[in-house]
Amino acid sequence: MEEKLPDPEFETILVYIRNKLGKKATLRRLSGLAVFEGVVSKDKFPFQIIVNQWYATTFPPYIDLVGVELKGQSPAGVILMDEVEGRFRLNGIKREDEVDDDDSKWMPQQIWTLIENHLAALKINQWRVFATNKKSTGYDLVFPAGISRYLDSFDEWAVEENLIHLSPSDVSNQEFEQQQKKDKAHLVNLAKLIENAPNLQILEEISFEGLSDSDNETYQEMYNQKKIQLEMKTEDESVSDDDGDDDDLDDLFNDDDEGGWEKPFQPPPTKRRRDLG
Numbered sequence: 001m002e003e004k005l006p007d008p009e010f011e012t013i014l015v016y017i018r019n020k021l022g023k024k025a026t027l028r029r030l031s032g033l034a035v036f037e038g039v040v041s042k043d044k045f046p047f048q049i050i051v052n053q054w055y056a057t058t059f060p061p062y063i064d065l066v067g068v069e070l071k072g073q074s075p076a077g078v079i080l081m082d083e084v085e086g087r088f089r090l091n092g093i094k095r096e097d098e099v100d101d102d103d104s105k106w107m108p109q110q111i112w113t114l115i116e117n118h119l120a121a122l123k124i125n126q127w128r129v130f131a132t133n134k135k136s137t138g139y140d141l142v143f144p145a146g147i148s149r150y151l152d153s154f155d156e157w158a159v160e161e162n163l164i165h166l167s168p169s170d171v172s173n174q175e176f177e178q179q180q181k182k183d184k185a186h187l188v189n190l191a192k193l194i195e196n197a198p199n200l201q202i203l204e205e206i207s208f209e210g211l212s213d214s215d216n217e218t219y220q221e222m223y224n225q226k227k228i229q230l231e232m233k234t235e236d237e238s239v240s241d242d243d244g245d246d247d248d249l250d251d252l253f254n255d256d257d258e259g260g261w262e263k264p265f266q267p268p269p270t271k272r273r274r275d276l277g
Contacts, residue, residue, distance in 0.1 A: 004165045007056040010034075017049060017061075017111065025049070030139050031151055032165060037141055044129055048143065049111065050150065054165050062150075063090045063111060065127075066143040072126040086130050087146045187215060194222050200230050 014034050018027060025038025025047075036049040050062040064081065065088045074080060074088070081087040138144035158165055190206070197203035203226060208216055 001162050001164050004054050004163050006032075006053045006166065007058070010051070010053045010056040013051060013056050013061075017051070020111075028140050030147070032167065033147065033151070035139075035141060035147060037143070045127065046129065046143065048141075048146070050147070052154075061111065064088065064146060065090070066146065067130040069128045069130065070126060071128060082146055082149075085143060085145045087143070186210075187219070190219055191222065194219065194226050197226060197230070200227065200234070203227060203230060 014027070017036060021036060021038060024040075025036040028035045028037065032053045034051040034053065036051075037046070039046050045065050046067045048062075048064045048066055050064070052059065052061075065078075066086060068086045068088065070080070070088070077091050079089045079091050081089050139147055141147060190208075193206050194203070197206070203223070206223065208219060208223075211219065
């Protein structure tokens with residue numbers, strides 16, 4: 001399975017659209033979608049702008065007129081999506097099949113060009129707005145049916161493509177777990193550095209930067225214990241060197257005949273008179 005991260009430009013695009021719409025629409029967030037729902041003030045046509053958080057810059061948002069009935073022929077670039085709901089999709093923003101191609105990026109300004117072009121072509125006598133209940137229904141939207149179908153088809157497509165779409169919370173949890181593993185590995189390595197330090201110089205080069213207060217206290221205690229051990233080792237080695245100097249001095253004066261000092265002269269033992277016969 002391939003993991004798909006949220007588009008990093010998703011929130012930027014939402015801010016742009018919200019600033020353009022002002023109070024003409026409300027924003028609803030649900031299952032990875034951002035849905036702006038409002039009314040085109042001039043012609044009173046309800047509309048929805050649907051932005052997918054994983055493909056916000058790769059695939060432009062859907063722009064739907066909802067709750068309307070077409071009396072005449074559908075203008076070019078307007079696609080009937082659901083006659084019962086009265087959902088018509090404005091088609092015209094360039095879409096690319098290759099999601100990883102940088103050339104497939106689109107600009108949010110295209111939304112307004114598309115809306116203006118289509119609304120100019122829609123004759124008022126061709127369209128009629130349904131008498132709808134203005135209260136929100138499913139998904140906290142006035143027109144939820146098309147959104148529900150979109151989510152179902154999107155989930156089916158993800159399964160077919162072996163994709164897992166990670167939410168921002170999923171990403172945050174993954175990053176938290178990765179940071180925990182990284183911190184744990186750092187502490188294990190720090191403990192090994194302290195334990196295996198061969199001398200005081202190497203030990204004093206170990207850094208405790210970035211540790212929490214509790215970890216700093218724990219590893220500082222380990223550091224101090226190791227320092228005491230190395231100091232004692234250094235003292236023992238110093239004493240051992242001093243003892244070795246005395247031994248060398250004894251050897252100097254008591255070496256054997258091979259190239260060393262001669263042994264002191266010892267007179268032969270005196271024989272007693274009776275031993276002479």
